[in-house]
Amino acid sequence: SKKWQDELGRKSIEKDFKKMIRYCSVIRIIAHTQMKLLKQRQKKAHIMEIQINGGKIEDKVNWAREHLENQFPLTRVFAQDEMIDCIGVTKGKGYKGVTSRWHTKKLPRKTHKGLRKVACIGAWHPSRVSFTVARAGQKGYHHRTEMNKKIYRLGQGIHTKDGKVIKNNASTEYDFSEKSITPMGGFPHYGEVNNDFVMIKGCCMGPKKRVITLRKSLRVHTKRAALEKINLKFIDTSSKFGHGRFQTPADKAAFMGVLKKDRIREEAAATTAPAAPAQS
Known part of the structure; x- marks a missing residue:
């Protein structure tokens, strides 16, 4: 930040880092969520301390210094088929x-x-x-920790590649239809998922939109269920509000045909389109 750009600020922060290396026995970083990525009313970020383990104190301080103000995506922390713990507050x-x-x-x-x-x-x-x-x-509204949730998929959010918008993050080797992880009509009480996501087996605590802390599992896993490789065959993206039948809007359009609302939309677009200039 600008606070440390001038000579006095650089000297001050260098002095603090040297004190940490000399006197500290534990190094923690302060991390926060990126609320601007979500279309929610809340603007204030969730903040937490994360302890750095492994290596000497000097190595920890240098690592934290190198990664200041950097983003940490899911794929840098968790992996496919890994067991994780979920920490959060239950529904009141x-x-x-x-x-x-x-x-x-x-x-x-x-x-x-x-x-x-x-x-x-x-x-x-x-x-x-x-x-x-x-x-x-x-x-x-109680604080709970649920252990051993298996990661079924680490999905990439909607992104641009070679000038094209890529939304295909819910298809599998057995399901070739290109579709987004957001079901038709959106997730009830949430909306659309446009960022990176993690799919876990089972349920987790709390209502929609409540923050959940994901943690590396503290146990060494030896059971077959924990070590098995997951090969997802199908992800259901039909509507979660009612009796969903169609996986994508294209499937619905192919089955239902041209609807009245589609015809009205086309007529409105035709009337608002500029007329071609007349030729003599």
């Missing part, structure tokens, strides 16, 4: 009773003062309620 459910929150058994029909309750919350003595007794309270 609000204040809930014991039946919903702890799945306790409902009491019989004729129970006095309600049946979605815990019948006995403990003995007279010790004269306090144990923490092991199910009680009503907040359900959801």
Whole structure:
């Protein structure tokens, strides 16, 4: 940044780097998300510290210095068929009773003062309620870590190559139709995916648009399920809002034929087109 461009700024930052090499035992970098890539209301970036491991302290400082203000795409961190961990906050459910929150058994029909309750919350003595007794309270919006999610695909976003816009990031060796990972009509409550994406097996915590931290797995994997090579044969891109039948707009147009809205659009385009000059 401009702060370190002049002579005084360069001396100051060099002094800080030398102090780190001499006194520090742990080096961490501060990374942030690129909110401008997403069409969301939020502008403030998510910031986190990431520790650098391996090598001497001097090597860590030099590596961090070389990569200052650089982008780190998915492919530089994760790989196909790798097991990763997902960290995030679950969907919030609000204040809930014991039946919903702890799945306790409902009491019989004729129970006095309600049946979605815990019948006995403990003995007279010790004269306090144990923490092991199910009680009503907040359900959801909890911090959770889900381990061992297998990466099925690391996809490249919509990009330009040789002057052409490439959107074909959802086709496979067995499915030759060129299509984008965004289903028809977009992902419900999200929209279109135009940037790099990672496809994992299973579900992950939280609602749409909530930030999720992806982490390298902390365990050494030896099971067959963790070591197997994934060969995707088909990715369903039909509409996720209703009974989706078509994979691409071209498939829908071929099946449905020319629709009224298409005819109206063509007529409007023909009327607004400039007329050809008359020749004498």
